[in-house]
Amino acid sequence: MSDIFTAAYIVFLFYFVLYGLCYGVLLLLAWRQNAVHTIRIRASHFENLIQGLGAPLPPISLLVPAYNECDSIVNSIKSLLNSNYPVFEVIVINDGSTDTTLYEITQAFDLRPTSRPPLFQTPCHS
Helix, strand or coil: CHHHHHHHHHHHHHHHHHHHHHHHHHHHHHHHHHHHHHHHHHHHHHHHHHHHHHCCCCCEEEEEECCCCCCCHHHHHHHHHCCCCCCEEEEEECCCCCCCHHHHHHHHHCCCCCCCCCCCCCCCCC
């Protein structure tokens, strides 16, 4: 009788070890496939987003506050200008800086004063 229990024990042990190994192999294969898929998605996701999957993306305006930012404003603007977005404008708001922010921007991007009137004015009611 003990030989039957020993044989059953060995059969069950072999079955569960084989069962665990099969699932372990499947887990490793799935993990590898998931890693490959994640790399492909990361590489193509941004391009698909920029292309809009066939639909054009709306133009955007990037507003940059620049109050006393002479040390970092030029690099910030250059970084924004290197964007991959299809149509955008960068609007730098220099509201009364007391340092050389305006001078740094003017020198870095060869800006010149213009007398172009605003395209429209919003009426203010008091």
